Amino acid sequence: MSWxxxxxxxxxxxxxGVWxxxxxxxPGVGAVGDGLTAEAAVEDLRQALIALIEEVGPSPELTVTVDVA
Structure with missing residues (x-):
């Protein structure tokens, strides 16, 4: 599944000078990234967010459960 x-x-x-x-x-669940360039900091943050989502799951505000009979 991809999302x-x-x-x-x-x-x-x-x-x-560190980004x-x-x-x-x-709320209460976040991630940080840093790097020598803005792009490196954002990529580091991206990797941290992927790991965080794998650990705690996606934000409940973005999930929907639908029961189909």
Whole structure:
């Protein structure tokens, strides 16, 4: 099964020049990524979100259960 989940994120550069990306999958459940470039930080965040979704499942706000008789 393949699906797409859009997760808003924040991208910032710290005082040392390292890029940091963060996102919340749902309240209290989030992930972070970092890198030397903005693109590397977003990719690191993407990998962290994939691992998080595999561990805790997709956000309940994005899932629907349908019983078909």
């Amino acid at each position: 797409t989940q859009h997760v808003p994120y924040v991208l910032e550069q710290d005082e040392d 940091c990306a963060s996102a919340q999958l749902r």
